[in-house]
Amino acid sequence: MINPHRFSIGPAHAEIAMLQWGTRGRPPALLLHGTGFVADVWDEVARELASTYTVYALDRRGHGASHKPGAYHFLDYADDVCRVIDALDLRDVYGIGHSAGATDLLLAAKMRPGCFTRLFVMEPTVMDPRTARSADLSGESLARVQGTLRRRAEFDSADAVFARYREAPAFADWTETSLWAYVRHGFTRLDDGRVRLCCMPEIESAILLPIYEAMEQVYVGDARGNPFAWLTEIGCPARVTTAAKSDPIYKEMASRAVSLIPGVSTLVFEGAGHCVAQEVPGRVVEALRDFSK
Secondary structure: OOOOOEEEEEOHHOEEEEEEEOOOOOOOEEOOOOOOOOOOHHHHHHHOOOOOOEEEEEEOOOOOOOOOOOOHHHHHHHHHHHHHHHHHHOEEEEEEEEHHHHHHHHHHHOOOOOOEEEEEOOOOOOOHHHHHOOOOOOOHHHHHHHHHHHOOOOOOOOOHHHHHHHOOHHHOOOOOOOOOOHHHHOOEEEEOOOEEEEHHHHHHHHHHHHHHHOOOOOOOOOOOOOHHHHHHHHHHHHHEEEEEOOOOOHHHHHHHHHHHOOOOEEEOOOOOOOOOHHHHHHHHHHHHHHOOO
């Protein structure tokens, strides 16, 4: 088994950590993970796609080995995708994303028109700006964002992390390979042998705030405004997928995406949850290949 090539783009203060599977010269596929994870969780999908594509994945800002600048609006992430596209001179890209990472690609497609040949987005984080609400984030959602600050950040070892996460409902259906990929690369080893989350609780909490605002239709953006109206201008084929076992809010946001993106198609992964690529990677690869025909 050949390990992916690891490299980075950008200066030290704004570094984006990258993985590459397969050799250059093939059509590029660009993979974006969801909140809290790292590029390596795509490994099972990426290895299969590498027979056809040059596959790239990145640690999204705030995650893994990438920069952690404190700015985590949706357009910040889309800007990073554009930086990767420009630095690697990617053209005719197959964009593949999950959750908030899928949103990165949808917005980047507007920022780099003509760059993507197709977008395969799994339960993207989307609000419908046509029905935005002028309200504050609900107390329940704010409590969930703040509750992330209490997440355990350090463990005695990677084995301890794996044992703990293997029993957690959120990871119960992940393949062993995908879970180990997250444990090995989503944590950094300390001098005393312990391990610590790369996406620390205070970072994940900051990342989650605009996500929950989008969920509740109250996101207003930053000085650059609210970019979700851009989804009506996406010009390449797009497929929005949902997972039968995921929470209703993910299906609701996918429905918003479908209502906004022109000519979009849909797919449901039966018997799978929100992290479908880490639960049933073979079925995801099959669906990706089918959409590329």
